Amino acid sequence: MHIGIPSIACGNFASVVNTVARAGGQATLLARPEQVRECSKIIIPGVGAFDHGMRSLHDEGWSQPLHEFATQLKRPVLGICLGMQLMCRSSEEGVLPGLGWIDAQVRRFKFPEGSSLKIPHMGWNTIVVCRDNPLIARTDGEQRFYFVHSYHAVCSQQEDVIATTRYGSDVTAAFQRDNVMGAQFHPEKSHRFGLGLIRKFVELPC
Amino acid sequence: MLKHRVIPCLLLRQGGLVKTKRFRDPVYVGDPINAIRIFNEKEVDELMVLDIEASREGGEPDFELIGQCAGECMMPLCYGGGVRSLEQARQLFALGVEKVCIQSAALSDMKILREIADVFGSQSVLFSLDVRSGLFGRRFAYHAAKRMDDSRQWHELLQAAVSHGAGEIMLNAVDRDGMMKGMDVALIREAAGQLSVPLIAGGGVGSLADIRQAVEAGASAVSAGAFFVFYGPHRAVLITYPRYQELEALLQGVQR
Numbered sequence: 001m002h003i004g005i006p007s008i009a010c011g012n013f014a015s016v017v018n019t020v021a022r023a024g025g026q027a028t029l030l031a032r033p034e035q036v037r038e039c040s041k042i043i044i045p046g047v048g049a050f051d052h053g054m055r056s057l058h059d060e061g062w063s064q065p066l067h068e069f070a071t072q073l074k075r076p077v078l079g080i081c082l083g084m085q086l087m088c089r090s091s092e093e094g095v096l097p098g099l100g101w102i103d104a105q106v107r108r109f110k111f112p113e114g115s116s117l118k119i120p121h122m123g124w125n126t127i128v129v130c131r132d133n134p135l136i137a138r139t140d141g142e143q144r145f146y147f148v149h150s151y152h153a154v155c156s157q158q159e160d161v162i163a164t165t166r167y168g169s170d171v172t173a174a175f176q177r178d179n180v181m182g183a184q185f186h187p188e189k190s191h192r193f194g195l196g197l198i199r200k201f202v203e204l205p206c
Numbered sequence: 207m208l209k210h211r212v213i214p215c216l217l218l219r220q221g222g223l224v225k226t227k228r229f230r231d232p233v234y235v236g237d238p239i240n241a242i243r244i245f246n247e248k249e250v251d252e253l254m255v256l257d258i259e260a261s262r263e264g265g266e267p268d269f270e271l272i273g274q275c276a277g278e279c280m281m282p283l284c285y286g287g288g289v290r291s292l293e294q295a296r297q298l299f300a301l302g303v304e305k306v307c308i309q310s311a312a313l314s315d316m317k318i319l320r321e322i323a324d325v326f327g328s329q330s331v332l333f334s335l336d337v338r339s340g341l342f343g344r345r346f347a348y349h350a351a352k353r354m355d356d357s358r359q360w361h362e363l364l365q366a367a368v369s370h371g372a373g374e375i376m377l378n379a380v381d382r383d384g385m386m387k388g389m390d391v392a393l394i395r396e397a398a399g400q401l402s403v404p405l406i407a408g409g410g411v412g413s414l415a416d417i418r419q420a421v422e423a424g425a426s427a428v429s430a431g432a433f434f435v436f437y438g439p440h441r442a443v444l445i446t447y448p449r450y451q452e453l454e455a456l457l458q459g460v461q462r
Binding site for chain 1: 207208209210211246249251252273276277278279281283299300301302304324325326327328329330402403404426427
C-alpha cells in the first residue's frame with residue numbers, strides 16, 4: 001500500500017514524490033485510473049487553470065475512481081493548490097463543476113480600488129490554525145508556507161476550515177472534512193513546515 | 207502577513223554555475239546541485255535558475271539537469287533560458303519547476319506568455335526584462351540573447367507582457383549586474399508603480415540595506431546573484447543567505 005499521485009496533465013509531480021520520500025513515505029505516479037483503488041492514499045497536486053484540471057480528470061478517466069476512493073472507500077486524499085480547489089463544488093475561474101467533496105466555492109481575490117495587494121497571492125505567508133486537525137500541528141511558533149494562487153476556496157461549513165492565511169482578508173489556507181484534505185499552499189515547496197505536513201499525511205492511519 | 211521574497215538567482219552555463227558582471231565575463235562558482243543543497247539548509251524563500259546560453263545558442267533547456275535541480279529544491283524553483291514553446295513549459299512543470307521565466311521568445315512574440323498562462327495559470331509564467339541605462343538617464347530594453355537593444359520602450363514591454371498573461375515581472379538592471387554597488391531604485395519605483403502583478407527586482411544587491419531599499423520602492427521580491435555567492439573584496443566563492451530572523455528584522459514595517 002502506498003500513496004498514489006494521478007498523473008493528470010496539470011501536475012507538478014517530481015517535487016511531491018520527493019517530499020513524500022523525504023517524509024519517510026513512498027509515492028508513485030499513477031499512469032492509469034484503475035490503479036487508484038490499489039492505493040492507500042492519494043495526493044492530487046496541480047498547477048493551472050480550474051477547467052483545464054477538471055477536463056483532464058474527466059477526459060483521462062480519473063474522476064470516477066477518485067470519487068469512489070474519496071467518498072466510498074473513504075481513504076485519505078490530499079489536494080494541493082489547484083488539487084485542493086478541484087475538490088470544491090465550483091470555481092469562478094471556470095464553468096465546469098468541481099469534484100464537490102467539500103462544500104466550498106472557489107472565488108477570485110477581490111480587493112478594493114486602489115489596493116496595493118497584487119494578484120496572484122504569491123510568496124511566503126503565515127497561517128493561523130483554527131482547530132485540531134490531522135495535518136497541521138497547533139504550535140506556538142510561526143508556521144509559514146509558500147502560496148501561489150489567484151483564487152481561494154470559500155467553505156460553506158466553517159468547521160471544514162483548518163487554517164487561514166491573511167491576504168486582504170482571512171482566506172482558507174487548508175481544509176479538511178473526514179478523509180478529504182486540501183492545502184492551498186505548496187507543502188512540497190515549504191521547507192520543514194511543508195515537510196511536517198506531508199509527514200503527518202504519510203503517517204495517517206488508513 | 208505576506209513576506210517579501212529574497213531570491214538567489216543562479217546562472218547556469220554548460221551545466222555549471224557562473225556569475226557575470228554586467229552580463230559579461232562569467233566566472234565559474236560551483237555545481238548547481240551542491241548549491242541547491244546549501245540553499246535548502248538555509249531555507250531560502252525561492253530560487254531562480256537561469257541558463258544564460260540556452261537562448262543564445264538556440265538550444266533547448268537542459269531538462270535532465272533541471273529535473274535534478276527541481277527534485278532537490280525544497281523551495282519554489284523558477285527556471286529560465288531557451289524556453290520558447292508551451293510543450294517545453296509543460297515538460298518543465300512536470301519536472302517540478304514552479305515557474306518558467308521567459309525573455310527572448312516573448313520579445314519575439316508575446317503570445318507565448320498567453321499560451322502558457324491559459325494552460326498553467328498566470329502565476330506560473332514570468333516575463334523577464336533586462337534594462338540598460340544610456341546617456342542622459344535614458345533607459346533601453348536589452349535583448350540579452352541577441353546582445354542588442356530592443357527598439358521598444360521598456361515600460362511598454364512590461365505592460366504588454368502583463369496583458370498577455372505574465373503573472374510576475376523580473377526586472378534586471380544590466381549595468382548593476384554583479385557589481386554589488388546598489389540597485390537602480392528609481393527604475394524599481396517606476397516599474398512597481400505601474401504594475402498590477404508582483405515585481406522581482408534584480409541587479410546590484412551588495413548589502414541587506416539594498417534589499418530593503420528595493421522593497422521600499424515597491425518590489426515584491428528581490429533577487430541577487432553575486433551577493434549570495436561571493437564573499438569579501440576578492441570575490442571568494444562562498445554561498446550565504448541571511449537568517450530568517452535577519453530578513454524579518456530587515457523588512458519589518460515596509461508597507462505592501
